[in-house]
Amino acid sequence: MEEVKEQVISLPRLGEPAPAFEAVTTHGVLKLEDFKGSWLVLFSHPADFTPVCTTEFIAFAEIHPELQKRGVELLGLSVDSVSSHIAWVRNVEEKTGIKIPFPIIADLSKEVSLAYGMIHPGQSKTETVRCVFIIDDKQTIRTILYYPLTTGRNMQEILRIIDALQTTDANAVATPANWRPGDMVVVPPPNTQEMAEERVKQGYECVDWYLCKKKL
Amino acid sequence: MACISPDGKPTESGAKMLRALKSGLGSPEEIAKDAGLPLFRVRSGLRELAQAGLTNQKDDRYEITERGEELVK
Numbered sequence: 426m427e428e429v430k431e432q433v434i435s436l437p438r439l440g441e442p443a444p445a446f447e448a449v450t451t452h453g454v455l456k457l458e459d460f461k462g463s464w465l466v467l468f469s470h471p472a473d474f475t476p477v478c479t480t481e482f483i484a485f486a487e488i489h490p491e492l493q494k495r496g497v498e499l500l501g502l503s504v505d506s507v508s509s510h511i512a513w514v515r516n517v518e519e520k521t522g523i524k525i526p527f528p529i530i531a532d533l534s535k536e537v538s539l540a541y542g543m544i545h546p547g548q549s550k551t552e553t554v555r556c557v558f559i560i561d562d563k564q565t566i567r568t569i570l571y572y573p574l575t576t577g578r579n580m581q582e583i584l585r586i587i588d589a590l591q592t593t594d595a596n597a598v599a600t601p602a603n604w605r606p607g608d609m610v611v612v613p614p615p616n617t618q619e620m621a622e623e624r625v626k627q628g629y630e631c632v633d634w635y636l637c638k639k640k641l
Numbered sequence: 642m643a644c645i646s647p648d649g650k651p652t653e654s655g656a657k658m659l660r661a662l663k664s665g666l667g668s669p670e671e672i673a674k675d676a677g678l679p680l681f682r683v684r685s686g687l688r689e690l691a692q693a694g695l696t697n698q699k700d701d702r703y704e705i706t707e708r709g710e711e712l713v714k
Contacts (some may be wrong), residue, residue: 450680452643452685453643453644453682453685453686453689454643454685454688455681455685456684456685457680458684459680459684459685460681462680463681477709498679498681633673
């Protein structure tokens with residue numbers, strides 16, 4: 426009887442180090458550690474020369490200046506070859522006038538895709554789904570988003586998450602639902618009864634002791 | 642190869658890095674600033690130039706080799 430071996434791969438989780446890689450890209454061979462000191466948005470797309478992916482690449486290129494202002498680099502990935510990536514980005518530029526300014530991993534071996542859990546066989550056994558990994562300057566995974574093959578990503582939400590994470594890091598606060606930069610932030614809830622009693626006297630805008638907001 | 646063309650000559654970004662090294666800069670951060678290139682590109686490019694024998698790495702700094710200098714004369 427034939428023995429079936431199944432390899433169990435532990436998927437990356439929030440707060441854990443991003444899996445290291447060395448990969449061929451449209452900008453040469455890059456390692457994860459090359460991005461140390463910058464934030465990184467690592468995202469996968471199903472395939473080159475496909476309609477939704479093309480709209481997403483144009484949208485990523487459009488937010489690239491905003492990401493740069495926040496110290497964030499972009500890195501795309503699919504299981505296509507580097508020649509296919511080069512032909513596609515050249516085609517996008519020729520047809521739309523938009524230059525794709527960031528590198529794209531050619532993950533033919535699926536090494537990076539598998540390490541990051543980008544292939545979801547229920548959606549496709551051969552293509553990566555639309556994943557977004559937001560990795561901070563210390564190379565820790567801070568956010569993971571998965572979108573199905575049929576749904577293009579929302580760039581404003583990606584920018585909003587980065588703004589929220591960087592605001593949280595800089596000010597030791599949290600951000601409420603639908604937060605946008607400039608909105609009030611949530612003060613971490615008190616851990617003791619004494620702190621709860623003090624909290625309501627501290628001049629924050631409080632619904633009750635556990636939900637207080639402040640302006641930055 | 643991002644910094645060296647198949648004919649062995651440095652690409653535009655490779656030449657920028659070599660010129661920055663020739664001017665005395667040595668850290669990837671300094672070279673990125675001088676060459677106007679993203680830091681990740683410079684880190685990867687310097688690695689490639691070192692593999693091609695055009696730079697030497699000493700700790701966190703790089704130096705241009707004689708062969709590297711020949712290419713940006």
